[in-house]
Amino acid sequence: MNYILSFLRDFFAQSGESVQKEPEVQKTDSSSEGKPYNYSSDEPIELESQDRFNRWLFATRIADTIASRADKSSLVIGVYGQWGDGKTSVLKMMRGYLGRYKHVIPIQFNPWYFDSEEKLIKGFFETIAGAIGKSLPTFQQRIGKYMKKYGAILAPVAGNAATGLGESLSIVELDELRLRLEEILTEAQVRLVIMIDDIDRLDRNEIHSVLKLVRLSAGFSYTGYVLAFDDEIVSASLGEKYGAGDKEAGRNFLEKIVQVPLHLPPADDMELRQMTFEGVDAVLKATGIELSEGQPESFARHFVDGIEPRLQTPRQSKLYVNTLNFALPLLKGEVNPVDQMLVEGIRIFYPKLYRVIRDNPSYFLKYRDGMQNDPDRKRANILVDEALEGMGVIDKERVKDRFIRVLFPRFGSTSYGHDWDTRWSREKRISSEEYFKRYFVYSVPKGDVSDLAVDSFFEIVSNGANKQIDELISDFANRGAIPRFIKKLRDREASIKPSDASNLARAFARNGAAVPRERHAFIPDWTLDQAAILISNLVKLETEKKKRESLAKEIMETADPLPFAFECLRWLRKGDKTEEEDRILSQGVEDELGRILASRIKIKAKEAPLYKTYANDAPRLLWAWNKYGKKGEVSSYLETSFKNTPTDITSFLGVYVGLAWGMESGLPSRSDFERDNYEAVKGYCSPIIIYTKLKEEYGSSLENPKFYHSDEIPFDEKIAHQFAFIHLKVLSEEENRKKEEMVKHEKGEKDTS
Template sequence: MTTTDKYGFSADRPIKSLQEDLLGRADFSKNLSDAISQWKGDDSLVIALHGDWGAGKSSIKNMALAHSKQQANSPTIIEFSPWEWSAQDKIIQAFFDEISKSIGRKNSSQEDQNLANIFSKYGNHLSTAHTFLKGANLALPLIVTAILSTGVISSYFTENVQLPILIATITSFITLILPATEKGGELLGKLSENYEKKAKLNEQNLTEIREELIEALSKRKTPLLIVMDDLDRLTTTELRMIFQLIKANTDFPNVIFLLLFQKDIVENKLTDSTQSGENYLEKIIQIPFTIPQIQQKQVHEVLFKLLNNVINSHTDADKKFDKERWTEIYHNGFKNYFNNLRNVYRFNSTLSFNFNLFKNNDIFEADPIDLIAIECLRVFEPTVYIKLSQSKRAFTTLSSSYGDNQSQKVKYLRVIEDVINSASEKNKESVKKILTSIFPTIRWIISNYYHDHSSYQEWFTQLRVCHKDHFDKYFKLSFDSEDFSTSDFINFIQLTVSREKLKEKILALDARNVLEDFLSKFEAYSKQVPQENFESYLYAMLDSADGINSESNQFFGFSSQTYLFRLSFWCLENIQDKKERATLLKKYINLNSNFSFINYFLFEEQKNREENQEILLDDSDFQALKNDFIVQLNRFANSCPDKLIQHHSFLSLMYRWKEWENSSIVLTWFETQTQNIEGILKVLQSMILVTRSSNDFYTISNIKKYIKADTVENFLDITRILNIIDSTNTSILSDEEKELIEMLRKGIENKANNRDDDLDD
């Protein structure tokens, strides 16, 4: 049956032949093969081939073996993968079984058949002893101690002792010691059964079989080449078993071991308190090789060839391919992800698959360069990819001409930085450059470079990912942007240890417009916040409250700010000591100018007192906190009047200030801020009230803005500000400014006619 790998999913498997070599390693492989074939010695030769993951060790091995098989007098090749047997704990038996099968395969000579039988006998002897000793592990210390105490085999325990001889010797003494142990009878029975089954094979003792094996090997005209790949996959115990097995048989003539592994991984696993892994390997490995270093140019030539195949698979995609943009993205960081062929093939196979999804007859429904860049992030920076898919507004919004442009810019910058910071440490700069290349829409945020609307329209026609109408199609395989896992909430709880980190997280969630949904679900987890983190947890929420969206996205439901207030209240309620509550709040208000929650808290405390409801502070502490609040608000109003006027809780703060302070101080402040048309418009902007309605009783669909005359009269002399307005040449005002004046006049008219301001015209 013919199989087709249309998208190259198996392309990163090791190559098998010299003809497949794309990186110029064929000569190295042939030289390695020739060196092995020409060797003949009285002892075994142990060769190691080192290289990192994905660097091509297995490919070089395959090419070397393929070359060997084509030569006269090539060695008998035995490939053994110990990691395939490690879980079954049969490494020793499997090792000799594989050698026996390889040598004694069909059509082999009588000499090889004989050698296969000897290896089989040798393996059976060792595996029987290993199985027994493993089963007797609880009794083994007693066994060994008893044997040593006889002094009979003390001469064996020297630096040059051979493992098989030691095992055979210990086994030969077992019958003398074993009956004295608790499980002796049972284990001795098993041992007897094993030997009975293999009686014919075990007529000779281990030493005799070993001598027979050495003699048979020395008569061979060609060596045995035993290849072990992927040793770095083994556990420390399994590695030691393999290397002890090799070391114990290094006196076998005409035997070559070729070992493939990543050197640092194996050394780390073999390092213990007695010696370093490096020294351990030096005692066993005679000839270490490191695979030739890959030239990035060679790898990228393969990458370009495969990318060309993908692009050329659709005519329209080829037409849309902008070589100038590609050069920018390639040098801005894309190239850094491809330092070996495994990464190239891995990327190409998934790109080929996803590329096919955008083929719509004669139209390619995406920008090919954007798709390549996004796929690079998906494969190599999955966290960046997921967060990017959740950050559509920040990455696709052009600069705004409205008054909230600066605050929006700050919000989006937090989102962008959060996405970039989630990249792998060594590639953060690459990710930043790639994102800047495919999202020119963010340049007004990170570098004050502004594009006009005509550019945005052009990106629409080019099907660019940076346009809001095309963004989603590039993330068809991404997670739901509003879906949160348990780990997200646990991570949020863990962040409560740090005020600054938790604040950053809250603001990042708000910037992605998912904070409201997140907090609504986090309420169920809020009781898990450790009490020792209450201060940092509470302060992070208070820090954030002034900088997030104070309006709900839903017709019925709380805003993100309201959820923060609720969580803050619950945190305070969980502090049993009222004095401790007061201390936390006083400390905060005297060091910060974030007024939203304190204002809300004091208002609720006052209302609860008037209604005889439960309160969180003693009367004296409540009054002291209120005084501190007014002092700080007064100070902020005079030092940063514009910031206060732009505060989203401006009107609420002004009502509290006027109520709890000498009202003349507040009215004088308002008069000072409205001496000209510019000041009046700023204050009127902050006095806009909004009515929201919905046709489906869930999503807000209708918004009405207006200014109440009563609101203005609470703080300003309407006659005075109308005189300033009337004396102004309104033709120089913007449409938004003219609309403010019209809302004021409409409010005055509605009051005069006793008409509700929020009714439709």
């Protein structure tokens, strides 16, 4: 499973770059897969065998230089390097190597333990006294006494505080004590090597105190100092205190303290790459994530283009691998693993860019027609440029071309049509609106559906466990996730087995009540339509004709509620003009499905008026009943209902009135009863009967009705007036047409005579 390492060796061998062979310690058998990967603790190394960045010779050279000096004067060496570059490891290797010299006493001093300058100085000399006493027991009492006294006197002098000893007395005693200490070191024939690490991690005042301490105590003979820190940080801190207040002033001050400034050799780029890829492979193996064909190459290439230019230290490599070790298991199977690893790289190495992407998804995901003057595209580029500049990235275009646009193709100028959304969704890419948020919240957001849950759902469908299937669909509905769930099922339609397709179609037919009904201006009932389309396509997957027809009939008998059954019929039938070979079902079977639905509608109509039970869905149910039921059945049903309950007429007319959406507010309101509504009603019930009943309720006002548009009168009365207005207009048009035909007829007879 060493995906990345294998590709690394193959690819870069072709390009002529040298890549080291994978170390034996990294090789594990398949039994290690799935076992937790241990986080790197960032512990420094101590042994030559652990050194993979060739710092051993550098460390031992410093050690030899100090240990073999014939000159008794002190020496201060500075080891400079940025955070995480391995300075502590160099000191550790030095200390271990110095053990070969019997006359050298290596002393590690940690300034982090002391919270004041006075404690720092006393602690410094007590640490030295303890180390000498441990190495030279015969001198322990004498050296301890002098060191502690020297530190006690030096502390107030360094801090410029008044003491009971008096300033002049302190200085005299300091010189005397220093000479006695040097005599002991001469007599014992030893040399002290004092190593102070992480000076750059102290605050400004603490940095000043440590370097002041070194300057005041560096006069000891037979002593050497090795100070490890980031010279950029320390110089800046010193510059604020001394000289002109800038970094250069701080460097000038450092030159008075450090006699031998050395810069840590930079970590080899190829070795850093190797180290990182080893870690990535180990994490993938531990989490059980298997990269598909082409993914290792994709990650390696884009890592080199986008992340590697920012990878400078071993600590950064460990930090990145530790981050993947945390993040990958959280989204295993829910996102594209290559995209996730690259996005985590952006978070670690381009934190400002990461925030821009996270907070402005539309700039990176939105479809654009390729226009260069698109304002969103301009704004997106400005934000990205500002983020990259803020992190010191010089070649911004390279990062955008080779890294950002790889993850977000629509960030570029090339137009990617909507067909790409389906592909990106299928691949779980971050460029998909469906998956984008997951990469930042490390979970499946509310209303979304886990891909693993969908996998599990299909296993249950395969087993035919109807109760479990229904419970899962109900759970998705309770979480408001049915729209996304249906989309995910639709995305997998082509790969569903016929047996699973049948079970799934039955499941959604009987759980139609779980499908939400959206109220949108442009695409109302989108989810209901998609669910019906899904069922239609699932029926089509059944290759055996008789089974397909039987499944379709079963769906029409069980699909609930009735409006959902109607949608299923709408998508199962292909229309009268469709050729037989292009149908899912034969014309005869389609008609039979219609009759099944009509029968169910008739039964429901006897229980309660359809226009009250199903409101705006009633017109479609009446259409299906009228088309597939017995002739005149719907007219008889409506006329009887209106005769028994005349006040129901406005309720009936109201179901034909849709919603109008405000252009400014975007809010829905009841629309008007229009001419096309009138024509639809006319197909089921005589307008004369309706008009007569309305006049009985609203009186003579309907003899001269008005077409009210506003809500100045109650809705039912407004609908009655609008119907009456249209009805009288239709009658007038018919009367005028008859007169015109009569005139033409009379004129024709005259012409003939």
